[in-house]
Amino acid sequence: MTATADRLFQGADWDFPTLQRIHDACDEIARSELGLDVYPNQIEVITAEQILDAYSSVGMPLFYKHWSFGKHFAFQEASYRKGLTGLAYEVVINSSPCISYLMEENTATMQTLVIAHAAFGHNHFFKNNYLFRQWTDADGILDYLEFAKGYVAQCEERHGRQAVEHTLDAAHALMSHGIDRYPGKKKLDLRVEEKRAAQRRLHEESVFNDLWRTVPTGPAKSNAVLSVERRRTLLGLPQENILYFLEKSAPRLQPWQREILRIVRHIAQYFYPQSQTKVMNEGTATYVHYRIMNRLHEQGKISDGNFLEFLQSHTNVVFQPDFDDPRFSGFNPYALGFAMMLDIERIVTSPDDEDREWFREIAGSGDTMGVLRRVWANYRDESFITQFLSPRLMRRLRLFHLHDDPAETAGIRVDAIHDERGYRRVRRELARQYDVGFIDPNIEVVDVDLAGNRRLILRHTVVKGAQLNEVDAKRVLQHLADLWSYDVSLIEVDAADTILKEYVLSPGGLAAAA
Amino acid sequence: MAIHIVDRRLNPGSKSLENRQRFLRRAKALVQGAVKKSSQDRDIKDVLEGGEVSIPLDGMDEPRFRREGGTRDMVWPGNKKFVEGDMLPRPSQRGGKGTGPGEGDSEDAFRFVLSRDEFVDLFLDDLELPDLAKRKLAEAESEGIHRAGYATSGSPANISISRTVSRALARRVALRRPRPEAIAELEAEAAAADCDEARRAELMAEIEALKAKARRIPFIDPIDIRYRRFEATPKPVAQAVMFCLMDVSGSMSEHMKNLAKRFYMLLYVFLKRRYRHVEIVFIRHTDRAEEVDEETFFHGPASGGTLVSSALQAMHDIIRSRFRPADWNIYAAEASDGDNISSDSAVTGQLLTDMILPVCQFFAYLEVGEAANYTFDMPDSSLWTLYKRLRAEGAPLSMRKVSERSEIFPVFHDLFQRRGKRERAAP
Numbered sequence: 014m015t016a017t018a019d020r021l022f023q024g025a026d027w028d029f030p031t032l033q034r035i036h037d038a039c040d041e042i043a044r045s046e047l048g049l050d051v052y053p054n055q056i057e058v059i060t061a062e063q064i065l066d067a068y069s070s071v072g073m074p075l076f077y078k079h080w081s082f083g084k085h086f087a088f089q090e091a092s093y094r095k096g097l098t099g100l101a102y103e104v105v106i107n108s109s110p111c112i113s114y115l116m117e118e119n120t121a122t123m124q125t126l127v128i129a130h131a132a133f134g135h136n137h138f139f140k141n142n143y144l145f146r147q148w149t150d151a152d153g154i155l156d157y158l159e160f161a162k163g164y165v166a167q168c169e170e171r172h173g174r175q176a177v178e179h180t181l182d183a184a185h186a187l188m189s190h191g192i193d194r195y196p197g198k199k200k201l202d203l204r205v206e207e208k209r210a211a212q213r214r215l216h217e218e219s220v221f222n223d224l225w226r227t228v229p230t231g232p233a234k235s236n237a238v239l240s241v242e243r244r245r246t247l248l249g250l251p252q253e254n255i256l257y258f259l260e261k262s263a264p265r266l267q268p269w270q271r272e273i274l275r276i277v278r279h280i281a282q283y284f285y286p287q288s289q290t291k292v293m294n295e296g297t298a299t300y301v302h303y304r305i306m307n308r309l310h311e312q313g314k315i316s317d318g319n320f321l322e323f324l325q326s327h328t329n330v331v332f333q334p335d336f337d338d339p340r341f342s343g344f345n346p347y348a349l350g351f352a353m354m355l356d357i358e359r360i361v362t363s364p365d366d367e368d369r370e371w372f373r374e375i376a377g378s379g380d381t382m383g384v385l386r387r388v389w390a391n392y393r394d395e396s397f398i399t400q401f402l403s404p405r406l407m408r409r410l411r412l413f414h415l416h417d418d419p420a421e422t423a424g425i426r427v428d429a430i431h432d433e434r435g436y437r438r439v440r441r442e443l444a445r446q447y448d449v450g451f452i453d454p455n456i457e458v459v460d461v462d463l464a465g466n467r468r469l470i471l472r473h474t475v476v477k478g479a480q481l482n483e484v485d486a487k488r489v490l491q492h493l494a495d496l497w498s499y500d501v502s503l504i505e506v507d508a509a510d511t512i513l514k515e516y517v518l519s520p521g522g523l524a525a526a527a
Numbered sequence: 528m529a530i531h532i533v534d535r536r537l538n539p540g541s542k543s544l545e546n547r548q549r550f551l552r553r554a555k556a557l558v559q560g561a562v563k564k565s566s567q568d569r570d571i572k573d574v575l576e577g578g579e580v581s582i583p584l585d586g587m588d589e590p591r592f593r594r595e596g597g598t599r600d601m602v603w604p605g606n607k608k609f610v611e612g613d614m615l616p617r618p619s620q621r622g623g624k625g626t627g628p629g630e631g632d633s634e635d636a637f638r639f640v641l642s643r644d645e646f647v648d649l650f651l652d653d654l655e656l657p658d659l660a661k662r663k664l665a666e667a668e669s670e671g672i673h674r675a676g677y678a679t680s681g682s683p684a685n686i687s688i689s690r691t692v693s694r695a696l697a698r699r700v701a702l703r704r705p706r707p708e709a710i711a712e713l714e715a716e717a718a719a720a721d722c723d724e725a726r727r728a729e730l731m732a733e734i735e736a737l738k739a740k741a742r743r744i745p746f747i748d749p750i751d752i753r754y755r756r757f758e759a760t761p762k763p764v765a766q767a768v769m770f771c772l773m774d775v776s777g778s779m780s781e782h783m784k785n786l787a788k789r790f791y792m793l794l795y796v797f798l799k800r801r802y803r804h805v806e807i808v809f810i811r812h813t814d815r816a817e818e819v820d821e822e823t824f825f826h827g828p829a830s831g832g833t834l835v836s837s838a839l840q841a842m843h844d845i846i847r848s849r850f851r852p853a854d855w856n857i858y859a860a861e862a863s864d865g866d867n868i869s870s871d872s873a874v875t876g877q878l879l880t881d882m883i884l885p886v887c888q889f890f891a892y893l894e895v896g897e898a899a900n901y902t903f904d905m906p907d908s909s910l911w912t913l914y915k916r917l918r919a920e921g922a923p924l925s926m927r928k929v930s931e932r933s934e935i936f937p938v939f940h941d942l943f944q945r946r947g948k949r950e951r952a953a954p
Contacts, residue, residue: 029532029534032532033530033532036530036532037530040530053530053531054530054531055530055531055532055533056530056531056532056533057532057533057534057535058532058533058534058535058536059535059536059538060536063535063536063538063542065543066542066543069543069546078545078546078549079546079549080546080549080550080552080553081550081589082543082546083543083545083546083547083548083549083550083551084550084554084587086543086546086547086550087547087550087639087640088638088639090639090640091638091639091640094640110531114535117536178549182589185589186589186590186591188591189591189592190592333604334605335603335604335605335607336603336604336605336606337605337607338605341603341605344604410604410605411604411605411606411607412602412603412604412606413602413603413606413609414600414601414602415599415600415601415602415603415615416598416599416600417598417599417600417601417617418598419596419597419598420598423614424614424615424616424617425614425615425616425617426612426613426614426615427609427610427611427612427613427614427615428600428611429611430606430609430610430611431606432610432611434611435611439602442600442601442602443602445600446600446601446602453592454592454593454594456592473592475597476597477597477598477599477600478596478597478598479594479595479596479597479598479599480594480595480596480597481592481593481594481595482593482594482595484590485590485591485592485593486590486592486593488590489590489591489592492590
């Protein structure tokens with residue numbers, strides 16, 4: 014037995030020097046053995062109530078005010094009080110410094126686990142994964158949120174809470190369609206954004222002259238009818254970022270409304286990578302904490318008892334119920350991600366013939382961490398599964414693919430299972446479940462009837478016969494019409510360009526506060 | 528490697544409070560309905576305890592574009608016996624498996640917990656006290672004290688030293704009081720050995736003159752002294768007294784007393800929200816009335832006939848001796864089973880119209896009946912008939928019949944409904 018003097022802590026109690034020691038020990042392992050590259054860490058100790066607070070504003074420490082966050086809070090609180098849900102072990106924010114929250118009730122072992130998991134695992138992933146590098150600005154996010162909060166509060170003061178709430182409601186409804194999916198524009202720099210907004214307002218105030226309002230508008234300018242093509246190019250159509258389109262082109266929005274759309278859009282964009290990397294992100298963090306905890310135990314810094322406590326919660330986290338288990342609710346990203354990371358480790362260190370055939374580049378290369386770091390940096394869930402889900406893991410998880418065609422009366426067909434014929438198909442289908450291109454409905458702004466009634470035309474390309482839920486679609490389109498201020502229509506077309514359904518909505522009473 | 532450990536536990540919590548209030552405001556109509564519903568089957572003591580309510584999600588959901596239907600492909604773990612090409616029977620419709628559990632959208636009712644204050648606010652929100660005009664400055668009540676400049680008189684404890692000294696300094700300078708150093712200097716010169724007699728005499732005279740002047744002009748004069756002045760700010764305090772009158776004659780059963788108690792408690796809670804001071808006076812009566820404490824009021828045994836006028840007389844006496852109508856808002860609620868000796872009617876009516884009603888803000892008569900459901904065909908009791916007549920003559924009386932526990936809330940709501948909605952019409 015190693016001397017107890019080496020231990021980071023005894024029993025369950027901890028204090029701030031203990032946290033510091035834990036962090037330093039993890040840091041040592043993370044850098045020297047795992048070769049992780051992380052943002053500076055900031056660890057915040059908070060109470061259970063505060064973690065509920067954090068939940069309700071999508072985990073961010075500061076956020077603008079909106080009733081929907083209050084609703085989420087009330088919901089979370091109720092189910093927490095009833096004991097339906099436990100609290101998350103960790104909340105971690107993709108920012109620099111990387112902020113992770115520790116709950117004060119946790120034992121020392123749990124704090125170690127959370128520090129290893131969040132402050133090193135997630136942190137490394139945030140800093141290195143290409144999606145995060147491309148789409149998020151870790152240095153600027155906290156300042157930007159601060160600005161957003163202040164800006165929204167200011168708008169409420171100037172334009173009334175009601176109007177701001179309507180605008181935010183509408184923007185939230187379209188949030189999932191306020192994302193640029195393809196890079197092309199330069200990376201977001203949120204600090205510059207913030208300055209830009211302030212400058213623009215200043216400029217408007219300095220050039221404001223009420224006289225302009227009284228200048229009579231002349232007869233309409235030349236009626237040259239734009240060709241359809243030209244018009245669409247001018248408006249940048251088709252455009253799938255609906256919020257962006259509205260911000261730039263909606264005819265009757267107030268400047269502050271455009272700014273609010275922009276804020277919501279930026280925040281949606283900030284979270285975009287997270288939705289695409291759930292499996293990888295959690296897999297990375299879980300793998301990292303697993304390695305670090307094991308190493309700490311080997312070094313005698315954690316007692317056997319504490320290590321067992323860790324193993325117990327670790328096992329709970331990576332538990333994957335089978336499909337026929339009442340607890341089943343889809344794949345557990347922790348379980349799948351962790352299993353795949355371990356599997357890659359196995360392929361790299363002790364491959365069998367099958368692995369050599371399937372993963373020629375990495376099989377037996379021996380450099381586990383090198384391979385994993387490359388994987389973590391360059392893939393998202395969909396491509397990660399497509400590349401690295403091994404036949405052996407498919408066999409272990411006993412994966413199978415179901416094809417449910419409503420037209421088929423006999424039932425649901427088992428399309429592929431974990432056998433020689435099915436590996437590739439199962440893998441492709443699983444990857445597709447994580448492909449945002451398939452998850453979100455494909456809706457684009459295709460045209461605006463500029464010469465006529467200014468109707469905005471959207472188009473939903475129906476994939477595999479899944480149409481929009483009618484009630485929700487109408488509500489969202491109502492919000493859209495209110496922002497656009499004129500009629501909005503949405504057509505649903507299938508691959509053969511037949512129109513399946515058409516919605517037309519007119520702006521309601523609130524309109525764009527003229 | 529730099530690391531910051533921050534203790535945020537002491538930060539103010541409830542960051543979400545404002546969001547929560549926004550949510551409640553938005554869902555107000557829904558939540559209010561839920562609150563009323565849930566309060567109906569509660570005990571009066573718990574009515575204000577807050578607790579869980581559930582509201583329909585309609586109107587509170589956040590719509591998104593969602594897809595449904597179509598062909599679905601799923602990859603699941605845990606295959607036990609299927610091989611490619613098997614056909615599985617469709618499970619009975621369980622709703623979309625597409626949305627994750629725990630999401631608000633997949634629920635049709637939304638449950639959450641309201642705090643005590645939120646509950647009371649919502650519960651009493653659309654109620655209003657009748658005639659709040661009589662607000663009175665209560666002499667005794669002062670809401671703290673605050674500094675109000677300086678005064679020339681006061682207690683020694685309040686002397687403002689800095690002020691006093693600076694005034695003294697100004698006065699000394701203005702009157703050219705010799706400085707002690709100047710005198711000491713002259714004295715030193717006089718004491719010096721090389722000083723001749725004439726010069727010494729001259730100096731001594733000068734010193735004497737200066738000393739005399741210094742004595743005439745004191746270092747600190749009583750006129751310099753300033754005291755810190757404090758002022759008590761009286762704040763208007765609307766105070767109320769609530770009279771609970773109850774018939775405790777033999778014909779009143781426990782059930783009836785319970786009904787009355789509920790009503791009194793509601794009234795108390797309600798008044799308490801509007802007035803800082805609410806006093807309660809319990810008057811029970813049989814054929815004679817007495818003021819008692821709460822315990823005796825509800826549970827003390829009593830027997831005898833029924834003479835309502837005795838209670839009104841007692842109330843009148845108490846008002847006269849302790850609660851000047853000019854200073855107090857007076858509320859009264861009378862509960863009875865309606866029995867009264869018929870010869871008493873005239874006295875009761877007169878007392879009520881001439882003495883009681885003119886000084887009362889509100890007078891409610893609650894006729895309590897047995898639990899049996901004969902409320903509607905209950906023949907009008909003697910008291911009910913009397914009060915009805917008085918009301919027809921224009922007396923500001925509110926009266927209701929109650930025989931079930933669950934009727935208390937609706938009746939209460941009814942009585943205090945906001946005036947805008949229902950013109951003073953039928954109280």
